[in-house]
Amino acid sequence: MAFSLSSTNVRLDGTTIRAKCKTKDGKLVDSALDLNLHIGNKEGNFSLSIGLFGASASDIRLDGSTLHAVLATSKQVKAPKFIDLNACLENINGALTFVKPKQRITQSCSAIIFQGSTLKGLCLGSDGKLHPSTIELNGCYSNDDGRFVPGGSAFTTARRMDLVSSGGKVILRGQLRSRDDGWRNAEVDLSVGVVNTDGKLHFVKEGGKFDQDGPVTLSFDLTPFARTVVDGLPLLAGNEVWAKRVAAFCANSPIICVTLVLGSLFGGPIGSIVSAGIITPIGLVVESGIADVIKDPVLKAKYEEAIVGRFICETISHMLVDNGAELLVEAVGELAVLDVETAVAEVRGVFRGAKVAVAELGSYRLLKKVVDAVCKKQTPQDWLETLEKVEKLKQA
Structure with a gap:
């Protein structure tokens, strides 16, 4: 599980990451891990198979769960690079732990x-x-x-x-x-x-036969993704009232529900990092209170979509190599619209604590919009216009 889901007060001290991490019994304890022992620099790119990146790095900083640094090649060509630490760090009973990419x-x-x-x-x-x-x-x-x-x-x-x-x-x-x-x-x-x-x-050739007994049914495995966000809310909130408010916001926010469906659909590292990363924009929207003072419900919905959508697009884009987004588009193309709408209804049910029988229309279009933005590496124009409009309201 991504470390940031169960950690707070995350910061960087040189090449050492420090945080308060949740233990199995719910306590928050101090933990630290020297990233220099596990992350290296391989010809100007971060590497999870060697260590000592700090010896050839400058401008090292942490933005959320993303490690940024200027890395040099063997010929001293320097360029800014970044890596989401949720891909390689876990919180294991209160201890930040480095985990190499798995083969499964x-x-x-x-x-x-x-x-x-x-x-x-x-x-x-x-x-x-x-x-x-x-x-x-x-x-x-x-x-x-x-x-x-x-x-x-x-x-x-x-x-x-x-x-x-x-x-x-x-x-x-x-x-x-x-x-x-x-x-x-x-x-x-x-x-x-x-x-x-x-x-x-x-x-990898294995002996024996691989047939599985019993029927196999299509499953988005939605509950784990939505549940990780629900479980992470009290940790970030510090109080139950705030956590309930956020859960209500999530249940009524199309972009939150669609993003969690996207995470469960893509699974693996994207699912894990999206589940962890989505808590940050949720906090930005709810804690700022700006959505509460927007009188126009249409503008309010657009603002929530723009804030969360832009954050998630940037998070996924940071994970991909240059030609990686095309496969995301193919994966979405394999989906049936009804499957997406039903899945979104299930996510709403997790946040509300009850099953939601009817899905709202438009979720599939919104999911495609997010993936298209990742593929084009460009924030949709209506998101930019909405953010600009809300910024003017804040200054008025």
């Missing part, structure tokens, strides 16, 4: 999609960035009388294949032709055989 794709990959016989995903590399990667599965699995087994070319005798993410697994399911020339339902957990190695998808 459910933990280190986001926006995993399946097209034809190809698996695609954004994979966390040792540079702390998400890299687009693809792997052709036709040479990884074969068809043994209607069952998936490692090796071969199963997809020449397969049909109706689709990908389902549920319960920490990535299930590929469909029908395989059996020896009697019939079709048999089959599925395989790709997270068992496909791993992420430094930002690239690889197949």
